[in-house]
Amino acid sequence: QEYSFLQLDNGLKAIIGSDPKCDKAGAGLCVNVGMCHERKDLPGLAHFLEHMLFTGTAKYPKEGEYHEFMQQNGGESNAYTACYFTCYMFEVKPEVMGEALDRFARFFTEPSLTRDCTEREINAVDSEYQAGLTSPWWRYVGILNMSANPDHPFHVAVGNNKVLLEDPKEKGIDLYDEMKKFYESTYSANGMTPCPQSEGMGWLKQQ
Template sequence: MPVLSPVRHTLSNGLRVVVSQDPTLPVAAVCLWYEVGSCDEPRGRTGLAHLFEHLMFQGSTHVPAGGHTAAVEDAGGHTNAATGFERTAFHSVVPAGQLELVLWLEADRMGGLPDALTADSLATQRDVVLNERRERYDNVPYGTGWEQLVAMSFPAGHPFRALPAGSPEDLRAVTLDDCRAFFRRHYTPDRAILSVVGDVSPDAVTDLAERHFGHIPPSGTRTAPRPAGAPSGPAEARRHLVEQVPGPAFMAAYQLPAHGTPGCAAADLALTLLGGMSSRGLHDRLVRRDQLAHTARASLMPLAQAPSLGQLNVRAPAGADPAPRERAVVQDFDRLAHGGGPQEPQEGARAV
């Protein structure tokens, strides 16, 4: 049977429900997408959205701490979450017959997380988030490079200037009152999208969503997204850092068209070509052929409410001069911009 077109429905409290029925999949993949990320954090509270991703697994009105994950796994599924600049997404995959369990769990924490929020749970998850930051950024070679590039890409006070990881100082300053206020404003049905894919009936999913989420009041705080603004132009900022790393690295961020605007898809395709393993990619030239680098990657971080950021990361052997590596990157950028390229690599990049 063919995959049916998505069916959309909005509950009276603003929750948007999207169902894609696919009878060939004996599962239900559920994603509850909240329109909240690091760009929504109050000043001086960076990292709060990521902290909340963890707190959402620490219990709610009828679910004990850790009970959400345990219930999904006991049902034969798995669950996880992720926080970005503009969104926090909670996703689970379970056998199709366990769909209602997931919706009940998600509704219980949307409607009742503050019932389980305590000083102990906040302290525990704050330590977890601080430790994640140390493991991913502070205590690994080159770990703070991307954080500094993002800060250099936007002016002081810009909501996209700080990574979702946040600063240790801000995370340590978070209080229970901060958490409750942030939850009441952002983790509500009118700021969420519920999507379900699999061997499920759209009518049944809509009925279940109404049953479990329909009683939760909206916050009334949902507003039009902030305008993204255009890339700021040819201005360039550079920073030279000396740290204990295996070898020199050339890293860069480029302001590009915002997600959903003309040019973003083309930028994504171009960076996929450059960052991939094809004969047109940086890896082929800098790593395999010229042996100028150990790593050469490029990709796009799409943003809808700010210019998207192109990411470049070239790591060279110990003692190497970064300048020739940068020149080689610029040459490949120019070659792609003015010469196009064979159709085969472009088709492969589109498939990615």
């Protein structure tokens, strides 16, 4: 295994891995933006944005196309939002790594962020929230939230239909517009660290 580090002129830092014995290729990318960077009156906004990035890009606008590509090529993808960062990752067959990276990178350069997807993705976020209600870990998170200094930005918020759909409507807040503003003001190259790995990644350094 070999790893190399590079930094681009736009501030993006990358760690590139090569392993000639690997039978899967993949990449992860962390953005130094999470729940603690969102507006406190819009808890779950960062997680909602994470979901919206999967709905399409300018080059690949078809919804679900990204997941279909990964599944058709023996791979999978996922993401999670934490307090101070959000991470995205995928793995595929090594022979399609170039195309997979192209699809993946466009999440962060030209996402569609289509308004029509808003309510459906809020419902997806709500489903995750409902599924976790009985989890001991979420009870622990609830205690953390109640114990935190209210003047500090720390909070853990997955989001649900009430805080992302009902409350913003009552307050006259356009959640879609706020999500786009959040993306445009926080997702920048100098706050991202991609980490691709495959059999050989020398070609990527020349791009």
